[in-house]
Amino acid sequence: MSWMVTGGAGYIGSHVVRAFRERGIDVVVVDDLSSGHRSFVPGDVRFVQSTILDGLALERAMEQYDVTGVVHLAGFKYAGVSVQRPLHTYQQNVNGTASLLAAMAERGVRNLVFSSSAAVYGTPDVDLVTEGTPKHPESPYGESKLIGEWLIADQGRAAGLRHTSLRYFNVVGSGSEELYDTSPHNLFPIVFETLLTGGTPRINGDDYATPDGTCVRDYIHVADLAAAHVAAAERIEAGEPIEPVYNLGSGDGSSVGEIMSAISRVTGIAFEPEIGPRRAGDPDRIVASGELAARDLGWANRHSLDEMVDSAWQARRAAAEAALAD
Incomplete structure (x- = not known):
């Protein structure tokens, strides 16, 4: 028996794969490598290169590897880009999830953990987001994640699917020097790339209603998330x-x-960030409560901010050194 991890060659997915293995649970990875990396998947982990839109490939993998459950992370994850590519976003995230659910139903796989997103909340008007906070997604990406939750809930009622959806904000850090965030849209990779090329990082606005004037966000370590x-x-x-x-x-x-x-403190690179104009739609503060997850899943953000930065920086430096060695 094994669990399937869709998107298991990505930054988050590869950490989930390692977390399963640490618990002694067999996994099979399905990833089309559109944004993931084959090198992020351990060599002894079974790997299927396929899009989740290919239902027959999913069914074959479920049958071949005796899959009993799925962690569904595969999808198009760039909220900003989704505004320019809504049809692509819906195809990957909505049609892809429907394809996966159909394959699971066909093979009798009834256990599912869905990697959703706090983007379903949009810009909440509360200081602390809870699971009951109204959902007002503001991008096709956020909308597609909410629709995915609806599809899963409907299938749960119709077919007895046992499931949960995990919503989270900004994932950072690294649990292994072999794994790092390669997204061109996330804060840590953007700042690291700027520093590695001799540039000065930039903050978008410093006049928000927060203690230091800059936006407050929820940052969680990828290993804790996994x-x-x-x-x-x-x-x-x-x-x-x-x-x-x-x-x-x-x-x-x-x-x-x-x-x-x-970042300046941990890397030892002294810099004063440039201050640019605000970005449209950036709220002052978005932070979520993890009380329910702490109660049921043992959830905790076990890493300090410096530990998050240090683990991410060490992994990025290791990748840079490996690239130079090649």
């Missing part, structure tokens, strides 16, 4: 009660200014 996915999978497979949705949040958050200070 552990929560596995805990949810184990709870579902054991038939234990589980909520349909959990927020994975820190409860307090960090400002962009604090992130910049931590």
Whole structure:
């Protein structure tokens, strides 16, 4: 028996794969490598290169590897780009999820952990987001994740699917020097690339209603996130009660200014970030409560801000050194 991890060659997915293996659970990775990396998947892990839109390939893999559950991370994850590519976003995230659910139904696979997103909340008007906070997604990406949750809930009612969806904000850090965030749209990779090329990082606005004037966001360590996915999978497979949705949040958050200070402190690279204009639609503060996930999944943000920065920086430096060695 094994669990399938869709998107398991990506930054988050590859950490989930390692977390499963640490628990002694066999996994099979399905990834089309559109944004993932084959090198992120351990050589002894079974790997299927396929899009989740290919239902027959999913069915074959489920049958061949005796899959009993799925952690679904595959998808198009760039909220900003989704505004320019809505049809592509819906095809990958909505049609892809429907394709996966159909394959699971065909093969009798009834356990699912869905990697959703806090983007479903849009710009909440509360200081602390809970699972009951109204959902107002502001991009095709956020909308596609909410639709994915609806599809899964409907299938749960129709076919007895045991499931939960995990919503989270900004994922950072690294659990292994072999794995790092390669997204061109995320804060840590953007700042690291700027520093490695001799540039000066930039903050978009410093006049927000926060203690230091910069936006406050929820940052969680990728290894803690991965552990929560596995805990949810184990709870579902054991038939234990589980909520349909959990927020994975820190409860307090960090400002962009604090992130910049931590990066300078940890890397030893002194810099004063440039201050640019605000970006349209950036709220002052978005932070989520993780109380439900702490109760049921043992969720905790176990890494300090400096530890998050240090692990991410070490992994990025290791990648840079490996590229030079090649």
